[in-house]
Amino acid sequence: MVIRDYIFLGIFLLVMACVPLLLKNDYYISIFVFASFNCLACIGLSLLLGYAGQISLGHAAFIGIGAYTSGYLTTQFAWSPWITMFIGVVISIIIAIAVGVPSLKLRGHYLAMATLGFGAILYIVAVAAVDITGGPAGLNNIPPLNLFGLILDSDKKFFFFSWSVVVIGLLFALNLINSRVGRGLRALHGSEDAANSIGINTSSYKIQIFIFSAVFSSIAGSLYAHYVTYIDPGPFGIMHSVLLMTMVAVGGMHKIWGAVIGSLLLSLLPEFLSFSTGYFKTFGIEYKPDYDTLVYGIILLSIMLFLPEGLYGGFSSAFRAVKNIVKRNGKKAKSSS
Amino acid sequence: MVETILEYQELQKNFGGVVAVNKLNMTVDIGSITSIIGPNGAGKTTIFNLTTGFLSPTAGNIKFFGNSINQLKPHNIASLGIARTFQNVQVFDNMSVLENIMVGRHLRSKSGILSSTIIPPFLRKEEKHIKREAEKWLEFIGMADDSQISAGSLPLGKQRMLEIARALAMEPKLILFDEPASGLNARETLAIGELIGKIKESGVTVVLVEHDMELIMDISDIVAVINFGTRIAMGTPAEIQINEDVITAYLGD
Amino acid sequence: MEITNQDFSNLLQYIFMGIQRGSIYALAAMGFNIIYNSTGVINFAQGEFVVYGGLMMVSLTMTMNLPVPVAFFFTVLFVMLIGILMERLTINTVKSPTVLRLVIITIGVSIFLEGIAMVSWGKNSHVLRHFSSSETFEVFGAMILPQTLWIIGILVFIALGFILFFNYTMTGKCMRACSINRDAARLVGINDRKMVMISFALSAGIGAIAGIIITPIIQMDYGRGTMLAIKGFGAAVVGGLGNSVGAIFAGILIGIIEAFGAGYISSHYMDAIALFFMLIVLFVKPSGIFGSSEASKLKEF
Numbered sequence: 100m101v102i103r104d105y106i107f108l109g110i111f112l113l114v115m116a117c118v119p120l121l122l123k124n125d126y127y128i129s130i131f132v133f134a135s136f137n138c139l140a141c142i143g144l145s146l147l148l149g150y151a152g153q154i155s156l157g158h159a160a161f162i163g164i165g166a167y168t169s170g171y172l173t174t175q176f177a178w179s180p181w182i183t184m185f186i187g188v189v190i191s192i193i194i195a196i197a198v199g200v201p202s203l204k205l206r207g208h209y210l211a212m213a214t215l216g217f218g219a220i221l222y223i224v225a226v227a228a229v230d231i232t233g234g235p236a237g238l239n240n241i242p243p244l245n246l247f248g249l250i251l252d253s254d255k256k257f258f259f260f261s262w263s264v265v266v267i268g269l270l271f272a273l274n275l276i277n278s279r280v281g282r283g284l285r286a287l288h289g290s291e292d293a294a295n296s297i298g299i300n301t302s303s304y305k306i307q308i309f310i311f312s313a314v315f316s317s318i319a320g321s322l323y324a325h326y327v328t329y330i331d332p333g334p335f336g337i338m339h340s341v342l343l344m345t346m347v348a349v350g351g352m353h354k355i356w357g358a359v360i361g362s363l364l365l366s367l368l369p370e371f372l373s374f375s376t377g378y379f380k381t382f383g384i385e386y387k388p389d390y391d392t393l394v395y396g397i398i399l400l401s402i403m404l405f406l407p408e409g410l411y412g413g414f415s416s417a418f419r420a421v422k423n424i425v426k427r428n429g430k431k432a433k434s435s436s
Numbered sequence: 437m438v439e440t441i442l443e444y445q446e447l448q449k450n451f452g453g454v455v456a457v458n459k460l461n462m463t464v465d466i467g468s469i470t471s472i473i474g475p476n477g478a479g480k481t482t483i484f485n486l487t488t489g490f491l492s493p494t495a496g497n498i499k500f501f502g503n504s505i506n507q508l509k510p511h512n513i514a515s516l517g518i519a520r521t522f523q524n525v526q527v528f529d530n531m532s533v534l535e536n537i538m539v540g541r542h543l544r545s546k547s548g549i550l551s552s553t554i555i556p557p558f559l560r561k562e563e564k565h566i567k568r569e570a571e572k573w574l575e576f577i578g579m580a581d582d583s584q585i586s587a588g589s590l591p592l593g594k595q596r597m598l599e600i601a602r603a604l605a606m607e608p609k610l611i612l613f614d615e616p617a618s619g620l621n622a623r624e625t626l627a628i629g630e631l632i633g634k635i636k637e638s639g640v641t642v643v644l645v646e647h648d649m650e651l652i653m654d655i656s657d658i659v660a661v662i663n664f665g666t667r668i669a670m671g672t673p674a675e676i677q678i679n680e681d682v683i684t685a686y687l688g689d
Numbered sequence: 690m691e692i693t694n695q696d697f698s699n700l701l702q703y704i705f706m707g708i709q710r711g712s713i714y715a716l717a718a719m720g721f722n723i724i725y726n727s728t729g730v731i732n733f734a735q736g737e738f739v740v741y742g743g744l745m746m747v748s749l750t751m752t753m754n755l756p757v758p759v760a761f762f763f764t765v766l767f768v769m770l771i772g773i774l775m776e777r778l779t780i781n782t783v784k785s786p787t788v789l790r791l792v793i794i795t796i797g798v799s800i801f802l803e804g805i806a807m808v809s810w811g812k813n814s815h816v817l818r819h820f821s822s823s824e825t826f827e828v829f830g831a832m833i834l835p836q837t838l839w840i841i842g843i844l845v846f847i848a849l850g851f852i853l854f855f856n857y858t859m860t861g862k863c864m865r866a867c868s869i870n871r872d873a874a875r876l877v878g879i880n881d882r883k884m885v886m887i888s889f890a891l892s893a894g895i896g897a898i899a900g901i902i903i904t905p906i907i908q909m910d911y912g913r914g915t916m917l918a919i920k921g922f923g924a925a926v927v928g929g930l931g932n933s934v935g936a937i938f939a940g941i942l943i944g945i946i947e948a949f950g951a952g953y954i955s956s957h958y959m960d961a962i963a964l965f966f967m968l969i970v971l972f973v974k975p976s977g978i979f980g981s982s983e984a985s986k987l988k989e990f
């Protein structure tokens with residue numbers, strides 16, 4: 100069973116490598132690059148949501164911390180992006196400890212509200228602390244990444260790089276889930292009391308996984324800053340945190356693969372919807388990008404109500420059902436012959 | 437003299453106005469099967485919850501090998517070598533049977549979040565070792581054929597067996613069973629009784645809470661009778677069977 | 690340092706401003722508590738009830754020109770209906786509810802309602818006439834709006850109604866029984882599912898009233914729900930989650946801190962200061978600053 104995850108990973112790698120070959124237009128490639136940042140953050144978030152059973156509504160803030168740390172330090176002091184990315188990770192870890200330790204000690208969903216409040220505060224600071232963040236105008240001229248002399252300044256180059264990072268992140272997450280620690284996490288999700296009774300320090304695990312997931316987001320943020328080379332507070336608000344949580348839940352929160360599916364689909368959705376505007380018109384509906392929020396709400400609600408294991412769960416039970424039918428028919432055919 | 441493994445001294449637990457455990461004094465000998473019986477609501481499960489750190493006592497002391505464990509958290513108490521099962525069986529139903537027991541090896545393995553992240557499971561020695569040990573315990577309870585089944589889909593009898601195997605995988609010194617036979621049929625109850633006997637033989641001390649008197653009288657070395665949180669009698673099964681107080685407690689006046 | 694008259698008037702001004710905003714957080718917090726007590730779930734859509742109250746009132750009075758009392762009544766009814774529909778169509782249909790799943794559902798409802806509000810009322814802010822005059826009057830140099838008095842009066846009125854309802858009506862007592870021990874309540878024949886529905890209706894109704902009374906002062910737009918929800922939750926936590934008397938004081942306290950922050954520090958950081966205070970309480974004394982930690986474990990309305 101363990102090995103299946105790694106076979107999927109290989110297939111996933113091949114599929115993603117083919118995407119740029121199929122997409123002629125740089126614009127579509129850039130959509131996929133943006134999807135890769137969401138994907139990375141969602142992989143981390145799914146460990147927290149699906150495995151530790153905790154909701155964070157502040158992960159966009161960690162993306163923001165990564166982005167602003169990289170943006171500020173590279174533009175002000177001309178430090179290497181790799182170093183600033185690392186510093187962003189360290190800051191995210193510190194903040195995750197400060198927010199996570201007190202709220203994860205409590206039962207219930209204090210973490211959700213605490214992270215929501217913390218995300219809102221950071222957003223306000225990003226807008227108001229003009230001296231550091233540039234305020235609503237943001238930071239400009241952030242340098243692109245330099246990979247051993249190869250400057251990642253085109254959409255295609257960045258596509259390969261950022262999806263490689265996603266694949267590595269995915270590999271790490273899969274390793275973790277299929278390890279002693281991962282089993283401990285799944286156990287705590289199954290029954291916290293039973294997990295405690297066999298010696299698992301569940302509160303420490305929750306905190307560790309919250310930190311771990313914050314790191315994923317922080318790296319996604321640094322990558323984002325060096326890709327767009329210009330940042331403002333817009334993409335790091337509460338709504339994006341909620342959207343990340345939605346991606347994980349829609350894809351299927353109890354499997355890492357669910358996060359991959361959910362983040363890819365929902366990142367491409369706005370593109371798909373604006374592409375279909377003409378189609379909506381034939382029904383007399385004037386579709387505007389403003390309606391995206393409503394669509395996300397409808398998708399999240401329908402999935403949570405009708406398909407609680409998400410799209411991944413839906414796919415795999417459909418797959419099992421088909422397999423069973425085929426098997427049964429096979430047997431029938433044999434016995435009748 | 438036999439060594440004492442577990443001791444309750446004037447143990448008290450109040451829930452608001454309800455006194456669940458009332459000035460309980462009791463010792464458990466190492467290597468024995470000590471049973472606690474008593475009517476529903478007598479405080480048996482509360483005693484287990486206090487012993488394993490899920491509740492903290494209102495007053496009194498719990499000593500394990502002479503050291504007080506009152507203030508410890510459940511996972512610390514587990515690491516001292518006290519395992520338990522739950523009255524409402526608590527297997528991890530989102531995991532396979534084998535994985536359930538592998539989690540039981542948690543305290544006997546070490547790898548942390550960083551090394552787990554970087555090295556894939558099939559390259560880690562520890563992982564192979566955990567699996568081998570888990571298979572051994574699966575063999576011990578006679579469920580080797582079910583290893584890949586999801587634990588949630590097992591019948592109750594097998595879930596209870598699995599819960600016991602998970603606890604055994606910790607290699608504890610003391611194990612607490614909370615009504616392991618409740619809801620089981622006669623054949624399954626017999627199997628549980630045999631298993632508990634085997635556990636004692638392997639050198640683990642057992643404290644057993646159970647309502648099935650046949651099972652209790654059959655396998656216990658010592659039986660303690662609890663009513664309203666206090667001990668009203670203690671002795672060998674033969675002594676308990678003829679004790680007046682016990683008969684009154686069970687049958688009412 | 691000498692305290693001048695001007696300083697005093699400013700102080701008074703900020704206090705009134707704080708009470709006025711804080712009343713809204715207090716009402717939102719009471720809404721959180723009602724649903725939390727009956728389901729154990731934090732309802733993330735609580736802020737949307739406030740938004741819908743404000744926006745619906747705008748439509749009924751400003752567009753349809755209904756008199757204020759009539760519009761008030763229908764707005765509250767409308768939002769209560771939303772609350773009931775939310776419970777019947779989502780929460781009640783979940784067969785194997787886990788708190789995690791229910792919380793995510795309330796997040797889904799909140800995004801959905803926000804989306805609907807934007808489609809129906811657009812993105813701009815909406816003005817609502819004050820209940821009575823919009824002319825300020827002066828108290829010790831502080832300028833006070835009559836609407837502020839309306840807000841305080843209605844808060845007091847609701848708080849009294851709340852106490853009467855939960856202590857003296859059969860339905861209120863049944864709801865308390867459910868929140869303390871659901872199984873026992875069911876055993877004595879209380880329909881716990883129905884109690885959950887009533888709690889959503891009540892919570893939505895209180896949210897609607899909050900929205901109606903504050904909109905003349907802050908103007909309402911579709912996107913305010915989340916911030917109102919966070920601050921209302923903050924008040925609920927500071928007051929001790931589940932304890933509604935605590936929530937009223939905590940709401941007003943948060944409002945005053947916010948007003949002081951805006952007045953003495955920087956209006957840019959106004960929201961951040963209130964949230965920061967909430968986080969500090971959450972971390973230092975999660976049982977709330979009103980009442981002991983023991984009391985906060987027992988669910989009380």
Ligand SMILES: Nc1ncnc2c1ncn2[C@@H]1O[C@H](COP(=O)(O)OP(=O)(O)O)[C@@H](O)[C@H]1O
Binds near residue numbers: 451455476
């Ligand atoms: N967490 C708790 N909160 C309040 N009362 C409890 C709690 N746990 C147990 N009790 C009460 O303590 C008494 C003893 O319960 P318990 O230990 O479960 O009894 P037993 O296992 O012997 O049937 C009962 O009256 C029960 O209602």
Ligand SMILES: [Mg+2]
Binds near residue numbers: 480481482
């Ligand atoms: Mg019991």
